[in-house]
Amino acid sequence: MHEFTYLGDAAYRRPDPQAPDALEAFVEAVHTRVNPAGIHEELWYHGSGCRSWLKVRRDTRTHEIHGASFANPETTR
Amino acid sequence: MSGQPNRIAGGLVERSRTLAFTFDGKAYIGHEGDTLASALLANGVKLVGRSFKYHRPRGIMTAGPEEPNALVELRTGARREPNTKATVAELYDGLDAQSQNRWPSLDFDVGAVNSLLSPFFVAGFYYKTFMWPASFWEKIYEPAIRRAAGLGRVSMEADPDHYEKAYAYCDVLVIGAGPAGLAAALAAGRSGARVILADEDFSFGGRLLGDRREVAGMAGSDWAGQAVAELASLPNVRLMRRTTVFGAYDGNEFGLLERVSDHLPVPPRHLPRQRMWRVVARRAVLASGAIERPIAFGGNDRPGVMTASAVRTYVNRFGVAPGRRVTVFTSSDDGWRTVADLRSAGVAIEAVIDSRRVTNEALRESAAKGGTRLIEGGSVIATKGAKALSSITVADANGGTHEITTDCLAVSGGFNPNLAVTTHLGGKPRWSDDVSAFVPSNPPAHITVAGSVTGRYGLADALRDGATAGADAAAGLGFAITPAEPLPCDDDHVAVSPLWHVAASKEKAFVDFQHDVTVSDVALAEREGFRAVELLKRYTTLGMATDQGKTSAVTGHAIMAALTGQPMEKVGTTVARPPYTPVAIAALAGHHRGKDFKPTRLTAGHAWAVRQGAVFTEAGQWLRAQWFPRPGETDWLQSVNREVKAVRESVGICDVSTLGKIDIQGPDAGEFLNRVYINAFAKLAIGKARYGVMLREDGFVMDDGTTARFGETHYVMSTTTANAGPVMMHLEFCRQVLWPELDVQLVSVTEQWSQYAMAGPNARRVLERLLGDALDVSNEAFPFMGVAEFAWRGVPTRLFRISFSGELAYEIAVPARYGEALVEALMEAGRDWDITPYGTEALSVMRIEKGHVAGGELNGQTTAADLGLGRMMSTKKDFIGRVLAGRPGLADPDRPTLVGVKPVDPSQRIRAGAHVLGKGAEAVIANDEGYLTSVAHSPILGHWIGLALVKRGPERHGEIMRAYDPVRGGDTEVELCSPVFYDPEGTKHHG
Amino acid sequence: MADVTLSARPAFHGLMMPVGEVSAPGVRVSERTDLSLATVIARRGRGAAAREAAATRYGLTPPDRAMWAAADGLTFVSTGPDAWFAVREGGGYELAGELRSALGEAASVSDQTDGYAVLWLSGPRIRDVFAKGIHLDLHPDVFPVGAAAVTDAAHIGVILWRLADRAADEPVFEVAIFRSYAGSFWRWLSSSAAEFGLAVDA
Amino acid sequence: MRYSGFSVFMQALNRHKGWKPTWRDAAPKPSYDVIIIGGGGHGLATAHYLAKVHGITNVAVIEKGWIGSGNAGRNTTIIRSNYLLPGNEAFYELSMKLWEGLEQDVNYNAMVSQRGVLNLCHTDAQRDAFARRGNSMRLHGADAELLDPEGVRKLVPFLNFDDARFPIKGGLFQPRGGTARHDAVVWGYAHAASERGVDIVQNCEVTGFLREGGRVVGIETSRGTIRANKIGMAVAGNSGRVAEMAGFRLPIESHVLQAFVSEAIKPMIPTVVTYGAGHFYISQSDKGGLVFGGDIDGYNSYAQRGNLPTVEDVCEGGMSLMPAIGRVRLLRSWGGIMDMSMDGSPIIDHSPVDGLYVNSGWCYGGFKATPASGFCFAHLIATGRMHETATAYRLDRFATGHVIDEKGVGARPNLH
């Protein structure tokens, strides 16, 4: 675990900074969390390895991992 | 040195090897293969400890890790180890043990008066008392309670031994090497799977060592030896003796503790005392056996009262008779095994008390054969004996009582599966009425249970279960299994009728021996509403001692069930947590202590700085030269003042290699920088550097640094030393997650370069001499903020004209292996100008004189505007943090903002961390207007100066305020001023 | 002055002392000071192109899994998706520039010749030593010759790859660490290898 | 039932037969004036102060398990008021004052032990940051002393002063800080609240909310529907789940924090010590166990247990700071679910739903807050207004930017 760093919800998208409601959208995106008890798709950084950001599906009640993929959609391997 | 009065024939100890040891200063002997407990018993020592609360005399109760009573301080000096269980401490020559929790001696312990006061010292009494007067708690009551509590003493010296950690991987981890575990390891090992077999004991065999059983036509212990020999011959099997599996963790990982050297007086050279393993096992077979439980009756804690299986173990495995006139008190068939084994060993049996009507004819006959007195349907209600058992009182089924003289009472209350490891990942055990015990239910998918831990207590069950579990685990992983014949063995009697507590007892009947929790404490908890077993535990401390309730918890829960009239499945049991048995803290730290706590990063010029006598400071994991004292300088300030003056007046050099350097490449590198920095970068000219500030998305400043452009698609960003890692992670996040559409690549090149700052009016002269014609460094050819890459003395070299000090300054970088050569060359080239190495302290003085922000200001709580950098925030583009930096709380003009401060009386010292209050304002928080972020003594100005964040600071230059620093006795009038104390026009660095 | 050459100081200079019983050492170690190193990261969507360009120019295909590939003294060690650690025998600072021109627009390249220190390690007990700090299964079936990994060793980041065995029971690994960690890495390595005997090869 | 040395003595004569339950184990009534969800320290304290300060006694505390089964029953028991930022320091100092009178207030000995809290520093910059904090505490009227290395050595002579990777440069000492017996705090508040008529309902899990006209008017539970006009949630690590039931989300993530206790040993550590160069803090319980902890595991979790890397990290910190604990054995480890907020500071406020109030975001420092949290939450629920000492703990501070970020790490809950 310690080779990886957890960040948070993988659904995070940077809001459109030009949108009229950008401020509320950023407040929400940066601070509000789903925090589910169950399957959570979340971001992890493989800092002391390949430095990839990963999307990991994990059950927050059991820590069971149900799959992982690269967060960067363009990473093929 | 006395003989061993209770050593009898037989057993597995090595009688030819005699080991000398001492207990409480008295000398004894034992044999190789003994535990401290078996050796003490062999020598007739019965009293070995005192209980936690009442200081009751206690002896040896078990023969394993469940031992609640026989705890000792093992070894002496810095190696003293409190609370060691004598039952698992392997005897070695020269072993030195002390009893604990007694004063002045084990025999005469003043604390035993607590026993007289026990009517008051019931569970939880302290919650209801000691409240008045309030001030007495810390001074009187608590120290008394603290002194009385606790068991052994810590040496208070650093642990001198060495510890290690290691990782291992296997297909099948077999936990426990009793019959079930051995059978499992054989089945899996023969298939070719990678097997690890771990047992906490120093000999493999489990109950086969303590019992007289037959397997495959031979003595059980011989069969175990044979099985171990076969396993040892398999290259794919690793045998780990003295190794406890202490916990199950996520990702199929298990924590193991290997006691590498605990059976030796001191660890051999180059070997650790203990080694903690993290084992990743695709499958695990838990064959951890079962633990016999005592019965709660009056005086059941007297030395000489033992579990029946332990009595058997001492006789069969260790060749020791725990008593000369033994009585057996059982509620299970297993107690009868003890009867049989004692008889075979020729130990006199006074009586057998079976709480049941003995329906098993075979058992009755076996008793009759030996002429032993049998009391059916009876129970022990009291015991006698000052410091060791001398007699017991037995109530029979008809209400009669019998006084029986005996020096050892073997008690068998049935077994509890040793299932802790199955619950570490969250599983809950299930109550089984069949075996009157909690058994594993739904262990994690990768763990199979086998043998007694399942609640099937027969030997045949163990052998069969083990073989099946081992084979299934291997087969499940694709290994080919050759079916094996079931191993024949002698038959089992395993029936039990639970007897938790003998109600007729008047005396204290102990449930948790170590913590002195009695049946009446459980009843009191019930009365006061602490009925949930977890509340019962916390109120009475039942099961919270060093044995973690291995012999007590379930009994306590059963008594609660009876009191509340609830069935056991409803009452449940408390949660077991890792570690299964206690683990030395040093073992969990391993190599990483002292200087090796965290790695140390050293720059290429470190050895050179050491030779100059530098004083070093921590900067994250790096060590940086803080200043370079010269002979005659008596305090750091002298050195630092000299270094600053040298730079301001001539030239100095400073190792800046620790700053983060990130190569940013790719067609979109400029755009990328534009998005992460608040100011624009895309149009930075090649060959130029620019200062940049980046925010977090929440609008606060994250880091700053200069970024240089070396090519069309190549930038090099510098970060602060502390933030190099976090910035890298942030940038990778931006690149991979936020903007995968940008074609940009990042890599840390921090370590490639050894980089020195050279600053001072003579810097260019030194550089010219150093570089010769490798580069034209004239102001015209290489102006402020210029950067260049070139070859110098055959190595690639980078030069940056950037200045943190405010002087004419450069940073020069060469590949790190030449770092030491570079600094030597710089010193050589600067000799005529008295070039002076300076450290981080002088660096800091000069940047404060220039009003440059650094760690004290970049504390994660400041905005760009707070730092006077608000105008850098581009209005023409978006960037990380722009939107949220506009929140009212961040844009508030009242926020503390960067100013300079200087003491009104120039002789006075100010310090960072002082708060800024209005002049003459009362020292209360309402008057707090800011604080000093960084302070330095300016040798140029001749007084202390500081940077501060003060409400509306920039509008208040000239105002006199108060730098209030009560924790250091400081209270100084200061004047707010411009944060730029030195060369405000900036002519120097342009020069 | 300009004609003076600079003297190089290897990362492990002065650190490498044998430990324990070294008549038949469990582990042998030496520092590779003769290597040129570079990080190579494919440009966006150009992983295949980068690998092809390397194949054309060097006759080896940088692996797309946790492996290394080598030809003519040049090795590409995979360090992540479309990222490699390039190692060339012989030394000097030309490797990065050469790779840059060989791979063109397909990859970004950074010189790391002095950024990392590389140790060569071998011996029958080398895996037991690695087991004391590296959370990775190095069993020969799982980590065969040709395998590579990026991970931590005792809190220090490492790039690790397995070369061809020297002899039966003499596996060979190379390990690259950031240069500044050499002292701490050596403290861990030497204390971990002490029980097996650690010999230092010139 | 009144507790005292005298009552213990009298009961002893009676073989302790006369003791009554410490609190009444109530069955839920159909409706209450106020329902508090969560029978942890905060929920029970809220009930106590509602009854005592505001005279509101028709109150139920609804607990899904047994009281204290959450973080109240599993924390490292450190109490202190050594905060830096104004919103926090005043609040925790109020809490400290309430701790100082707690036992007499609730008639239960919670063993509040003001043995001092020592935070060590290891660089000059860290020392200056501590000075800033200590000065802030003094300005708030709290106690704080900045110790030099000699001062530290006097207090805790067996630290690693000689062979340390990060040398000890001094420490910030708060003599009034210390520990309290965590379970007794829960039982004490339950006792006092129950004595004033509050219903403490155990084994009753809230599963949903009853709504009328956009406001909540009751709760659905595993033991039926219970109505109330005002409902306060004080469910710590479960805040996200309960908020979800009410239809809103919070700036909170649930993370696992482990804690550890060693075998009991004779008195060794006289005060609370926290390491400034690693994640490690330690004190010794009155029973003799070393109670210690470190950083959270760092990932979202409801599992109430953690993993080995964190255990190792904590023990590495412990060994590098206190090499004399090496041969002391770790006895037990466990985990709790931390309500980590986005700035590391708590929330006591109206929720977005009428009738429902939020008490959350305590991160791993909420035990020390228990009295003040209950006090201020009770005030809010009773009066509808924020208590003046807790005004900074507004939910909208993330929108306005008035965040209270002691560590300066921003919206990274696992770094707080």
Ligand SMILES: Cc1cc2nc3c(=O)[nH]c(=O)nc-3n(C[C@H](O)[C@H](O)[C@H](O)COP(=O)(O)OP(=O)(O)OC[C@H]3O[C@@H](n4cnc5c(N)ncnc54)[C@H](O)[C@@H]3O)c2cc1C
């Ligand atoms: C390991 C650890 C160490 C810590 N160390 C310290 C420390 O040293 N100092 C310090 O100040 N703080 C510390 N803390 C933090 C502190 O314990 C918590 O912040 C504080 O206890 C939280 O408040 P509480 O007591 O009310 O929460 P809890 O005790 O968690 O109470 C919440 C209650 O709500 C109940 N609940 C949840 N959902 C529902 C539902 N749907 N229906 C009904 N009931 C429900 C739970 O069962 C629980 O009992 C630590 C925490 C942990 C886990």
Ligand SMILES: NC(=O)c1ccc[n+]([C@@H]2O[C@H](COP(=O)([O-])OP(=O)(O)OC[C@H]3O[C@@H](n4cnc5c(N)ncnc54)[C@H](O)[C@@H]3O)[C@@H](O)[C@H]2O)c1
């Ligand atoms: N007649 C009865 O009522 C009864 C009851 C219980 C057991 N038994 C007998 O006990 C034997 C059971 O065989 P078994 O193999 O199931 O158990 P076992 O008790 O023989 O072996 C268990 C082994 O596991 C080891 N162990 C336990 N936990 C461990 C851990 N966490 N890490 C490392 N080692 C650990 C122990 O040291 C022990 O050697 C049979 O002979 C059976 O007849 C009989």
Ligand SMILES: Cc1cc2nc3c(=O)[nH]c(=O)nc-3n(C[C@H](O)[C@H](O)[C@H](O)COP(=O)(O)O)c2cc1C
């Ligand atoms: C301050 C404190 C001291 C503790 N001391 C002990 C102890 O001496 N023995 C013990 O077994 N557990 C002790 N525990 C841990 C509890 O047994 C238990 O693990 C913890 O309350 C979490 O509950 P759980 O493990 O049942 O989930 C202690 C817990 C705390 C918070």
Ligand SMILES: [Zn+2]
């Ligand atoms: Zn990876």
